[in-house]
Amino acid sequence: xxxxxVTFYTEINQRHKNTPIHEWLLELTRELGFKGATVIxxxxxxxxxxxxxxxxxxxxxxxxxxxxxALSEVESEQLFTHLNQEDVxxxxxxxPVQFGTVGNQKGK
Numbered sequence: 110x111x112x113x114x115v116t117f118y119t120e121i122n123q124r125h126k127n128t129p130i131h132e133w134l135l136e137l138t139r140e141l142g143f144k145g146a147t148v149i150x151x152x153x154x155x156x157x158x159x160x161x162x163x164x165x166x167x168x169x170x171x172x173x174x175x176x177x178x179a180l181s182e183v184e185s186e187q188l189f190t191h192l193n194q195e196d197v198x199x200x201x202x203x204x205p206v207q208f209g210t211v212g213n214q215k216g217k
Contacts, residue, residue, distance in 0.1 A: 112181040114206045115188065117199050121150070121172040125197050134176045137191065143184055149175040179208045 119130045126133065131148050138146040150172055180188065185203065192199075 110181060110209055111205070111207055112179060113185045114204045114208075115178045115180055115185060116202045116204075117176040118201070119174050119176070119199055121174055123199075125195070130197070130199060131174045131176050133197075137188075138178060141184070141187060141191065143178060143180065143188075145179060147177045149177065179206065 117130075117134060121129065121131070123130045124133075128136075135146055135148065178188070
């Protein structure tokens with residue numbers, strides 16, 4: 110299937126509606142019926158303003174986080190329409206990809 114890999118970049122302490130954005134994005138993914146999302150916590154990163162974020166012992170609230178979703182074109186449009194209606198501010202990268210599943214379903 111052709112679609113998009115959408116990656117959101119945030120920090121562990123960034124919130125939307127009193128919920129960490131990465132958790133809010135996961136819940137939104139579930140509500141919209143999308144079939145997959147992955148949260149990746151990083152040790153260090155530099156944001157779009159050039160500021161360093163890290164997960165050092167005393168700075169865990171500044172830890173970088175990525176949320177990745179493989180979406181069809183329709184799902185991508187649905188997600189970004191919803192995000193614009195929510196008026197949430199979050200940096201993202203949207204890359205065209207081909208995705209799918211290989212192997213058989215034996216044993217499931």
